Amino acid sequence: MRLQFILSEIGLGLRRNLSMTISVVLVTFVSLTFVGAAGLLQLQIDQMKDDWYDKVEVSIFLCPSDSDAPTCVGGEATADQTEALREQLESEALEPYVEQVFYESKDDAYVAFQERFADEWWAQGVTADQLQASFRVALVDPEQYQVVSDAFTGVTGVEEVRDQRQVIEPLILVLNRSSLVAAGLAAVMLLAAVLLITTTIRLSAMSRRRETGIMRLVGASNLFIQLPFMLEGAIAATIGAALSVAGLWFGVRYLVEDWLAGEVQFVQYIGTDAVWTIAPILLVVAIGLAAVSSVVTLSRYTKV
Amino acid sequence: MIRFENVTKVYARGARPALDAVDLEVERGEFVFLVGASGSGKSTFLRLVLREERPTAGKVFVAGRDLSTLSTWKVPHLRRQIGAVFQDFRLLPNKTVFENVAFALQVIGKPRHHIMTTVPDTLELVGLGGKEKRRPHELSGGEQQRVAIARAFVNRPSILLCDEPTGNLDPTTSVGIMRLLDRINRTGTTVVMATHDDEIVDQMRKRVIELDNGQLVRDQSRGVYGSTR
Structure with a gap:
């Protein structure tokens, strides 16, 4: 009963704010793609250093x-x-x-x-x-x-x-800078994501003020009242993370493994397994984003 | 069941207290009218019992608990023992009568079979048998208030708080609601009802507590609405 009830509440909330939900998904998708790209570049740099510094x-x-x-x-x-x-x-x-x-x-x-x-x-x-x-x-x-x-x-x-290192140093420098740029963009996008998720949860909480008011009145626990909102944010963010992992996977698969590895052969490239290495990190970041946003919003909007 | 010990509530610093050194006790199973002009402190009284507010000074005891030492996470358990009914019904418009009443049990995690048996019983008790599938906007004001009472009572609370439950209803309908509250009272539930309705108070001949500017000015058993209208 409880689980079914919470799930139906979540479904209701997600559908009621469909456009906001989609925007949360997209913003987390883009921001986590930048985070992931920065991570992958760093992995690539590490791999190149490992590869070459032993030989040089x-x-x-x-x-x-x-x-x-x-x-x-x-x-x-x-x-x-x-x-x-x-x-x-x-x-x-x-x-x-x-x-x-x-x-x-x-x-x-x-x-x-x-x-x-x-x-x-x-x-x-x-x-x-x-x-x-x-x-x-x-x-x-x-x-x-x-x-x-x-x-x-x-x-x-x-x-x-x-x-001999001087030969590869510039290349590593370029990659390092790109990974910094990606990380910077990621930070900005993550901030946007937090703000957007916060707004979405707030909207959702306000549109269901009547329900939450009654819940508090009849003695529903705080967790029970807040869980649907938290999960809404978490689900949207997780979908965004999944999309970014998929995007990075396709990027590495077709851009790096298929194209770059054929064009520029003296470099050992990372493969799609590197994407799986950073996927859990992206997921954790997504859930963390949603959690931070929920805590900030809900403490103000659904307090006892 | 409810005990106020020298309770003072001040909302804004320096403002006139909403309740001023109120001492009173309501026994288990009592029916109490809370009367007084608007702003006399009736709603503050009810909010203190529900622990939506904390007293500025003094102590509030409800169902044997000292609310000043009750931790926040135990407040829901307190509220499960209190039903509350309001002037504006507060029903969920997109849910049926049955769902509105069941909602109160769902959100406190009651199992399905319990809901399936308790809700029809309660709807029968408030006189809404056969109207389970209606939505609030298809009901009259009196019927909507009965749904609200059913929702407040479905978990069999030991206290029922009513904040002007007949305020939006015509006299005939109000009498019906009062009969229902009386019946609930007879099951052993303590009922505290804030009201402006002098006819009802005069008819029922129950205990009357009158507040004026936050002060307790009258506590009379088998009382009437009074002259300080």
């Missing part, structure tokens, strides 16, 4: 014989210089930052070069002497690149210190 290393290129760099006026890096660099890399000062050091001699570089361009006719003409020896340094924390760079830039015998 700092390369310290030693002077070749014909370099114009001011640190290379002495010609090709000598064995002493090379040894000094290695000692410095393995010194205690740099120990917290450096995970592994690998020395790639000119011959190693030649082998790698020939392997990489084995099919190219012009590669046959390249000799080991035209290539450059280098230290490949894997860092404990890739963010600490600057420490290594500062230590070796300008040292005699070092032509250049290059961080």
Whole structure:
């Protein structure tokens, strides 16, 4: 009896304010889509960082014989210089930052070069002497690149210190900014959603003042009086959340998995499973929105 | 059943009190008329009993509970023991007679079988047998008030509060309503009725409590409406 009664009250309320209900659904849909998009971007960024930061290393290129760099006026890096660099890399000062050091001699570089361009006719003409020896340094924390760079830039015998991370950094920056923008829009839309849900619940409560007045008079409990209104808001918001999850799923499925993954291949993309990761969060946000709005409104409109 | 101990109610700070140091007791099963001019404090009295208001000073006891210490979440339980009837009926226009009365039981979570047996009994008691499917606008004023009384009484409260229940009705219809209230009173229900209707008060010869400017000026058993009209 109770459940059936509450359900029929909810149905009545939702239908009586149909246009408001639809607007609540749409606003939560749009706002949660922004929240979700920000979340997905963040997941994408994390994934790219995980993917790449493990692989990237700092390369310290030693002077070749014909370099114009001011640190290379002495010609090709000598064995002493090379040894000094290695000692410095393995010194205690740099120990917290450096995970592994690998020395790639000119011959190693030649082998790698020939392997990489084995099919190219012009590669046959390249000799080991035209290539450059280098230290490949894997860092404990890739963010600490600057420490290594500062230590070796300008040292005699070092032509250049290059961080592979610099290649992907701009991309991550762009993604980070987009995710910030999405989060900002989400915040504005969430505010609009709260206000709209508040108004809807208030309208609903006012249009049923007669009923709630009688309920209070005959001793219905507060929860019983307020539950239908709360659930109305929660149901509308949940539908909005479901729509946004569906929207994000289709977005990832067709935009990222089908299109972007085909066009730009060097990136590992998130898949639709990422949408399921953030779906519960969206649902919780939706229900939270409705709950906050209900508490704010109902404490004023249906008090004992 | 209802006891007021030195109760004062002031709505706005500095305003004249709506009730001023009122002391009175209504026993179980009594029928009490509450008379007095508009603004004399009758409605405030009823609102205090229903705990829609709290007294500024003094204590109100209803059905053995001290309302000043009654926590908010227990108020619904208090109200389940009190039926209330108003001048303007307060029926739900889009529900039938049956649904209007059943509503009072549904919202306090009574089971369906209980509703299906109690509501027809109560409608029979108030003389509306056979009109279950009508809507309020299809009924006369007297019949609408009977629906309201049925709704107030369907949960068998120990107290029935009536705020000018005959205020919108003609004298003949009013007599019918009074007979009904009398019958309900005879089942052991305490009835407190605020009214302006001197003929009814004079006819019934019940206890009369008169309020004037918030003060209790007369408490008379088997009284009449009085001269201070």
